[in-house]
Amino acid sequence: MKKFAFTKMHALGNNYIYVNLFEEHIAEEDLASVAIKVSNVYTGIGSDGMILICPSTKGNVKMRVFNNDGSEAKNCGNGLRCVAKYAYEHNLVETEEFTIETLSGLVHATVHLQDKKVNEVTIDMGKPKLKPAEVPMLGFEGNSIVSEKMEFGGEELIGTAVSMGNPHVVFYVENIEKAPLHTLGPVVEKDPRFPEGVNVEFVEIMNESEMHFRVWERGSGVTQACGTGACAAVVSSVLNNLTQKNTPTIVHLAGGDLTITWKENNHVLMKGPAVVICDGVYYY
Numbered sequence: 604m605k606k607f608a609f610t611k612m613h614a615l616g617n618n619y620i621y622v623n624l625f626e627e628h629i630a631e632e633d634l635a636s637v638a639i640k641v642s643n644v645y646t647g648i649g650s651d652g653m654i655l656i657c658p659s660t661k662g663n664v665k666m667r668v669f670n671n672d673g674s675e676a677k678n679c680g681n682g683l684r685c686v687a688k689y690a691y692e693h694n695l696v697e698t699e700e701f702t703i704e705t706l707s708g709l710v711h712a713t714v715h716l717q718d719k720k721v722n723e724v725t726i727d728m729g730k731p732k733l734k735p736a737e738v739p740m741l742g743f744e745g746n747s748i749v750s751e752k753m754e755f756g757g758e759e760l761i762g763t764a765v766s767m768g769n770p771h772v773v774f775y776v777e778n779i780e781k782a783p784l785h786t787l788g789p790v791v792e793k794d795p796r797f798p799e800g801v802n803v804e805f806v807e808i809m810n811e812s813e814m815h816f817r818v819w820e821r822g823s824g825v826t827q828a829c830g831t832g833a834c835a836a837v838v839s840s841v842l843n844n845l846t847q848k849n850t851p852t853i854v855h856l857a858g859g860d861l862t863i864t865w866k867e868n869n870h871v872l873m874k875g876p877a878v879v880i881c882d883g884v885y886y887y
């Protein structure tokens with residue numbers, strides 16, 4: 604029987620099994636099936652997926668993200684904050700500012716300490732990508748897909764598509780409690796116009812610097828929070844003239860709040876908490 608030590612962490616309820624590959628080993632061919640198994644609430648540990656904290660040749664540490672269906676994503680905002688907390692508290696890094704490599708590039712992390720422990724993390728998520736081919740989304744041309752008519756499952760929606768290293772589509776609703784998460788989420792996620800699938804976000808604007816947010820995540824379904832999704836929602840809202848650039852925006856997710864700022868230099872800053880739940884050993 605094979606085994607590895609893990610730490611379960613969450614960021615606003617978006618919970619993953621974190622494995623420190625500086626010390627542990629999981630064979631590459633086992634990664635997808637192990638992610639599915641550990642995520643199972645009945646027969647595994649129960650999580651939105653599995654995140655690997657790996658040595659990096661480009662940054663201080665490297666993050667790899669697996670959704671609970673075993674698919675690998677190129678980025679994860681909540682995962683980045685937890686990886687930053689883990690890396691700092693396990694002495695994988697020595698400073699309060701460092702870099703994390705992802706499959707979509709290098710990001711800059713700053714940990715915020717309370718009693719020598721990391722309670723919040725700011726990640727410079729880099730620049731959003733807006734071109735249809737960068738999202739990727741088929742059927743559109745030009746520099747961006749902002750407030751475009753899209754029909755899904757017989758319903759016409761107005762959507763804005765944004766890549767934060769992973770694909771997102773944002774729809775605005777009048778009442779977040781009535782967002783069609785469970786009905787439209789899975790339909791939009793698998794629509795062939797998104798050749799790599801898509802994370803689906805519903806947003807209710809409260810005022811110029813505050814919004815409610817719910818998400819159907821690609822590969823994981825409904826989660827309590829999505830960091831890249833919250834960044835995409837803020838970028839979308841600036842593009843739709845609903846919020847302003849360079850202004851911190853509070854995003855109220857099901858699991859709590861994130862502060863997101865789309866800076867004048869085009870970089871998106873995300874600030875929010877990261878929490879350890881437990882440590883353990885998983886057998887497979």
Ligand SMILES: N[C@@H](CCC[C@H](N)C(=O)O)C(=O)O
Pocket residue numbers: 617668670675676677678679680681682769770802820821822823826828829830831832
């Ligand atoms: N929860 C994450 C995003 C995880 C990956 C996503 N489901 C995808 O497949 O792109 C976040 O906090 O950003």
